[in-house]
Amino acid sequence: MNFSQKVSVVADVPADALVRFEGVKKSYDGINFVVKDLNLNVRRGEFLTMLGPSGSGKTTTLMMLGGFERPTLGHITLDGKPVERLPPEKRNIGFVFQNYALFPHMTVAENVAFPLRYRGIKGAAAQQKVQEALGRVSLDALGNRRPAQLSGGQQQRVALARALVFEPSLVLMDEPLGALDKQLRERMQIEIKQLQTSLGITMVYVTHDQSEALTMSDRIAVFHDGRIQQLADPETLYNEPANRFVASFIGENNTVPCTRLGAEGDVAVIRMGDGSTFRAAGTDAVGADGKVTMSVRPENIGLAAAGDRPHVNRFAGKVREVFFLGDHMRLTVEALGGQLVTARIPASRSRSFASGDDVVLECCVSSCRLLEA
Amino acid sequence: MWLPSYATPSERLARTLVVALAVAVLLFLIAPLFIIVPLSFSRDPFFTLPVREYSLRWYEDFFGNARWMNSIVNSAIAAVLTTVLATTLGTLAALGISRPDFPARRLVMALLISPMIVPVVIVAVGSYLFFGQFGLTNTRLGLVLAHTALATPFVVITVTATLSTYDTNLTRAALSSGAPPASAFFRVTLPNIMPGVVSGAIFAFATSFDEVVVALFMTAAEQRTLPVQMFSGIRDQINPTIMAAATLLLALSIVLFAVLTLLTRQRRA
Numbered sequence: 001m002n003f004s005q006k007v008s009v010v011a012d013v014p015a016d017a018l019v020r021f022e023g024v025k026k027s028y029d030g031i032n033f034v035v036k037d038l039n040l041n042v043r044r045g046e047f048l049t050m051l052g053p054s055g056s057g058k059t060t061t062l063m064m065l066g067g068f069e070r071p072t073l074g075h076i077t078l079d080g081k082p083v084e085r086l087p088p089e090k091r092n093i094g095f096v097f098q099n100y101a102l103f104p105h106m107t108v109a110e111n112v113a114f115p116l117r118y119r120g121i122k123g124a125a126a127q128q129k130v131q132e133a134l135g136r137v138s139l140d141a142l143g144n145r146r147p148a149q150l151s152g153g154q155q156q157r158v159a160l161a162r163a164l165v166f167e168p169s170l171v172l173m174d175e176p177l178g179a180l181d182k183q184l185r186e187r188m189q190i191e192i193k194q195l196q197t198s199l200g201i202t203m204v205y206v207t208h209d210q211s212e213a214l215t216m217s218d219r220i221a222v223f224h225d226g227r228i229q230q231l232a233d234p235e236t237l238y239n240e241p242a243n244r245f246v247a248s249f250i251g252e253n254n255t256v257p258c259t260r261l262g263a264e265g266d267v268a269v270i271r272m273g274d275g276s277t278f279r280a281a282g283t284d285a286v287g288a289d290g291k292v293t294m295s296v297r298p299e300n301i302g303l304a305a306a307g308d309r310p311h312v313n314r315f316a317g318k319v320r321e322v323f324f325l326g327d328h329m330r331l332t333v334e335a336l337g338g339q340l341v342t343a344r345i346p347a348s349r350s351r352s353f354a355s356g357d358d359v360v361l362e363c364c365v366s367s368c369r370l371l372e373a
Numbered sequence: 374m375w376l377p378s379y380a381t382p383s384e385r386l387a388r389t390l391v392v393a394l395a396v397a398v399l400l401f402l403i404a405p406l407f408i409i410v411p412l413s414f415s416r417d418p419f420f421t422l423p424v425r426e427y428s429l430r431w432y433e434d435f436f437g438n439a440r441w442m443n444s445i446v447n448s449a450i451a452a453v454l455t456t457v458l459a460t461t462l463g464t465l466a467a468l469g470i471s472r473p474d475f476p477a478r479r480l481v482m483a484l485l486i487s488p489m490i491v492p493v494v495i496v497a498v499g500s501y502l503f504f505g506q507f508g509l510t511n512t513r514l515g516l517v518l519a520h521t522a523l524a525t526p527f528v529v530i531t532v533t534a535t536l537s538t539y540d541t542n543l544t545r546a547a548l549s550s551g552a553p554p555a556s557a558f559f560r561v562t563l564p565n566i567m568p569g570v571v572s573g574a575i576f577a578f579a580t581s582f583d584e585v586v587v588a589l590f591m592t593a594a595e596q597r598t599l600p601v602q603m604f605s606g607i608r609d610q611i612n613p614t615i616m617a618a619a620t621l622l623l624a625l626s627i628v629l630f631a632v633l634t635l636l637t638r639q640r641r642a
Contacts, residue, residue, distance in 0.1 A: 093549060118556075
């Protein structure tokens with residue numbers, strides 16, 4: 001797909017940045033860049049998630065921060081010091097790996113004590129720190145087990161304890177919950193977030209799971225094609241996607257091609273494929289020949305209410321598919337000149353739909369966002 | 374293995390033939406065992422079967438003879454030194470070529486395992502001519518170096534195989550915990566690839582201990598190894614002591630093979 005390259009990056013105050021990427025590029029073969037011109041500040045104490053599909057450059061970025069890959073170009077500073085040539089063992093960064101990477105030949109306690117050995121912490125002091133770290137992840141009683149004797153969730157906690165035991169100021173996580181089942185994943189999300197808040201550490205978290213990113217993050221950097229497409233807090237990201245990629249990647253979105261006619265104050269006037277006129281927020285998006293895209297989320301489309309209402313776009317269509325999902329129904333409606341628009345409508349017993357029915361739908365002007373084509 | 378009750382007669386016949394053939398092949402493979410082992414316990418000074426009277430006289434002869442004892446010590450020293458060298462070099466090589474960014478991996482791998490493919494006699498002549506220039510022929514060092522070249526490919530292969538299932542994130546986890554690279558290797562990587570390293574070491578030991586061609590070229594009387602002693606024994610004075618030596622070598626091979634099997638079983642578990 002050919003998404004526009006418009007990116008929106010909130011300007012950071014450099015003073016509170018723990019990590020700074022400046023013009024970082026990474027190429028493995030010298031031809032294709034996996035990371036293209038990355039500029040990113042990670043603030044002290046924040047939970048920053050790098051979210052994107054596989055191959056978007058998010059994991060490579062994390063590996064560069066961890067010291068396992070060197071940037072081809074550009075600079076990375078950690079706590080004000082350049083680190084792009086510093087080996088991982090000298091960075092003092094906690095790292096939680098995708099498949100836990102627990103040392104299988106050591107007990108849980110030995111795993112957690114491992115980083116302490118290299119910080120001159122021995123004997124009773126080390127033991128106390130290990131107990132503390134295991135206590136934080138509620139595994140006090142399992143210190144003598146081997147990793148293979150633990151469940152996936154327990155192994156994940158041990159990995160977390162090992163990354164936290166030496167009190168690093170920065171902890172990196174590479175899809176740490178990917179292998180867990182849904183329920184456990186959701187519980188761990190909350191636990192990790194609570195640990196991060198209570199310990200006041202900075203976390204950089206990589207995932208391709210958007211709900212995980214929305215749940216845990218202070219800010220989310222959406223990666224695509226080696227670039228950050230948008231860097232924002234979860235609410236802004238969800239409600240004000242900067243481009244078509246972000247709009248379709250975060251949550252569900254209908255993206256409908258249309259033509260921009262003009263503006264009325266801070267509202268844009270657009271012509272849809274069927275010739276009708278809509279109004280939409282986001283007036284700064286202008287493509288060639290006025291071609292733009294309107295995005296609207298399924299949950300913001302409802303059945304048209306009786307009577308005329310201001311500030312809504314109304315359109316008629318034919319129902320193509322109906323799914324009943326308990327609390328709501330998903331309607332796929334052909335409308336706006338042959339476009340398939342998905343609407344999420346609260347389920348009610350009073351009205352049922354079938355394929356081929358005619359419906360009239362509406363959406364608020366403020367929930368319709370104009371993006372570049 | 375066994376056929377169900379509804380098998381047709383032709384299926385039964387086919388199955389019987391397959392089993393008979395398999396048993397015949399297995400017997401053929403271990404047939405020397407049935408000759409060498411009984412003969413080594415025979416009292417007769419000639420190779421006659423069936424054995425008429427059993428005794429341990431050839432074992433007594435073997436352990437009482439300075440030449441045999443000397444050759445077994447030589448073999449052991451050469452094999453141990455070869456094992457240490459080949460295991461170290463082979464493990465290091467395997468670690469290197471297993472890196473994802475290693476250039477020309479296939480070519481380097483082919484070069485590394487070439488001593489396995491090149492006929493041994495060529496390696497032997499080559500080593501003889503080459504080491505001769507440095508005065509290394511007829512020295513223990515020369516023999517060990519030549520055997521190391523033969524044994525290293527086994528270590529490269531076994532360790533590379535183990536590394537293919539090794540999670541490199543373990544090493545990364547050790548590094549990010551603050552372990553310097555050498556410490557990360559000895560504390561984390563090595564314990565986890567140990568089965569491959571030990572298998573390689575066993576192969577290396579067996580390669581050196583059993584090897585006769587290179588040893589013939591590279592050794593004088595003082596460094597003569599057990600296989601060389603057996604070889605010259607057959608030419609000079611044929612007597613059943615050689616059968617005792619062969620039986621002992623066989624026993625060692627079986628022990629090494631058993632250790633190997635145990636190791637691979639553990640790895641799978």
